Amino acid sequence: MLEIKNYIGGVFQPALDGETLDDFNPATAQCIATIPRSKAADVELAVVAAQSTQSEWGALSMMERADWLDRIADALEAKHEHIAQTESMDTGKPISLARRVDASRSVSNFRFFAEFSREQPQMTFEMADAMNYVHRSPVGTVGLITPWNLPLYLLSWKVAPALLMGNTIVAKPSEITPLTANILAETLHELELPPGVFNLVHGLGPEVGQSILEAPGIKGISFTGGTATGRIVARTAAPMFKKLSLELGGKNATIVLRDADLTQAVDGAVRAAFSNSGQVCLCGSRILVDASIADNFTKLFIEKVESIQIGNPSLAETVMGSVISPEHLEKVESYIELGLAEGGTVLTGGTRAMTGFKGPDGIGAFLRPTVVADLPHTSRCATEEIFGPMVTLHTFDTEEQAVEMANHSEYGLAGSVWTTDLERGRDLATKIETGIVWVNTWLHRDLRTPFGGVKNSGVGREGGKWSMEFFSEMTNVCVKSGKLSE
Numbered sequence: 164m165l166e167i168k169n170y171i172g173g174v175f176q177p178a179l180d181g182e183t184l185d186d187f188n189p190a191t192a193q194c195i196a197t198i199p200r201s202k203a204a205d206v207e208l209a210v211v212a213a214q215s216t217q218s219e220w221g222a223l224s225m226m227e228r229a230d231w232l233d234r235i236a237d238a239l240e241a242k243h244e245h246i247a248q249t250e251s252m253d254t255g256k257p258i259s260l261a262r263r264v265d266a267s268r269s270v271s272n273f274r275f276f277a278e279f280s281r282e283q284p285q286m287t288f289e290m291a292d293a294m295n296y297v298h299r300s301p302v303g304t305v306g307l308i309t310p311w312n313l314p315l316y317l318l319s320w321k322v323a324p325a326l327l328m329g330n331t332i333v334a335k336p337s338e339i340t341p342l343t344a345n346i347l348a349e350t351l352h353e354l355e356l357p358p359g360v361f362n363l364v365h366g367l368g369p370e371v372g373q374s375i376l377e378a379p380g381i382k383g384i385s386f387t388g389g390t391a392t393g394r395i396v397a398r399t400a401a402p403m404f405k406k407l408s409l410e411l412g413g414k415n416a417t418i419v420l421r422d423a424d425l426t427q428a429v430d431g432a433v434r435a436a437f438s439n440s441g442q443v444c445l446c447g448s449r450i451l452v453d454a455s456i457a458d459n460f461t462k463l464f465i466e467k468v469e470s471i472q473i474g475n476p477s478l479a480e481t482v483m484g485s486v487i488s489p490e491h492l493e494k495v496e497s498y499i500e501l502g503l504a505e506g507g508t509v510l511t512g513g514t515r516a517m518t519g520f521k522g523p524d525g526i527g528a529f530l531r532p533t534v535v536a537d538l539p540h541t542s543r544c545a546t547e548e549i550f551g552p553m554v555t556l557h558t559f560d561t562e563e564q565a566v567e568m569a570n571h572s573e574y575g576l577a578g579s580v581w582t583t584d585l586e587r588g589r590d591l592a593t594k595i596e597t598g599i600v601w602v603n604t605w606l607h608r609d610l611r612t613p614f615g616g617v618k619n620s621g622v623g624r625e626g627g628k629w630s631m632e633f634f635s636e637m638t639n640v641c642v643k644s645g646k647l648s649e
């Protein structure tokens with residue numbers, strides 16, 4: 164059993180009051196670690212540590228900090244298998260996914276921001292009689308708060324640009340999945356990153372998270388998590404005029420047009436629906452299909468869903484593991500019950516998975532991938548974020564109807580359109596009220612592009628230059644040429 168500590172001012176230490184929380188493997192129901200249950204005093208310590216090293220870290224050139232990012236990427240790459248195994252154990256996700264996505268993309272986040280920064284030109288704007296130079300400074304000490312679904316991947320997506328732009332960090336991972344954030348802290352310690360540049364405080368959202376939001380020394384907050392928590396973040400931090408980036412929930416539509424390549428669309432829709440047990444903010448949890456191809460599509464879709472290998476996350480052949488916790492399993496099950504009560508038909512799934520896989524302390528939180536049809540697109544199951552292995556299937560007769568159905572949502576994070584007519588796909592994509600639309604693909608990421616949502620899915624964009632902008636303040640210096648009197 165691991166005993167995880169906070170990492171503050173370059174020192175691994177327990178919570179000041181010594182309290183701890185248990186961390187479970189959701190696939191085996193086994194307690195695998197304890198973490199500090201930190202409070203405001205621990206956060207305060209971390210903020211002081213971060214502030215005390217701010218000027219030293221901010222004084223390095225961006226190129227020097229980019230070199231640091233490369234060193235971090237190399238060190239994480241050397242731990243690739245350790246990270247993948249740990250993430251799989253902490254989240255219940257299959258090891259293949261943890262290797263391919265979590266471990267690999269955490270490395271590439273650092274690598275990307277290092278390389279990207281080296282390509283950035285000095286921003287200047289020439290006038291007839293003057294030159295404007297845009298100077299970037301760090302925001303200062305920033306708070307990074309992240310969720311449990313892609314723990315190190317989402318944390319590194321914030322840590323890399325925050326460090327690059329010269330900020331110091333107080334980070335809080337989800338208390339359900341703290342282990343790979345700890346590996347990052349260990350790695351930075353081994354690399355001898357100056358103490359205080361990166362601080363990690365473990366604990367509960369309403370205690371540690373809230374203290375980070377409220378700390379006057381924290382000048383910016385980058386938050387990824389649910390919309391309800393995002394509201395609390397905005398309510399707390401906005402009156403203090405902290406810089407805010409909010410990446411929140413989604414209820415994304417997968418739109419299959421009548422001219423879609425069916426095999427490609429079915430493969431894409433299944434991947435979008437059930438990757439990471441449907442626990443990716445970008446997952447396509449509402450599938451909208453042209454009525455003229457609906458029978459054919461549904462038959463192939465269900466066949467494919469039923470072929471998903473669910474079970475022991477540590478086996479290479481497993482495609483779907485458990486959901487994140489027994490509580491989350493019950494939440495998803497309550498939506499299946501609601502779907503039935505709302506008049507829906509369960510086409511497949513709907514029950515716990517009898518995987519024959521039992522951990523030492525009980526049965527893990529496994530649920531069969533579930534598809535529900537015959538629900539109105541306005542029903543609760545089709546409009547509320549479930550964030551698990553359950554999707555709803557709907558049909559439309561015209562493209563206008565498809566757009567109207569897709570936009571009937573308080574969320575606007577992502578979506579996909581499947582068609583062989585690429586012009587039509589592009590045109591339809593622009594009519595969907597959302598931050599990201601893929602045509603004939605899903606989760607195909609170029610890290611230079613803007614990432615973020617509209618409506619209740621968030622405020623602001625991250626990725627490439629948008630992350631660099633968020634984690635810096637810009638000063639325009641206008642230098643007049645010619646005689647002083649002019």
Ligand code: NDP
Nearest residue numbers: 309310311337338367368372373388389392410411412444
């Ligand atoms: P939560 O909103 O519950 O938690 C996110 C983080 O916020 C956790 O670290 C949590 O801590 C912390 N937190 C909770 N309460 C507070 C508070 N009062 N003040 C500050 N921090 C707090 O989300 P989940 O962890 O359940 O993650 C799932 C959600 O994240 C889904 O809605 C999903 O759509 C969204 N998400 C969005 C993404 C995007 O890019 N738009 C990407 C991935 C997920 P603790 O865990 O201790 O409660």
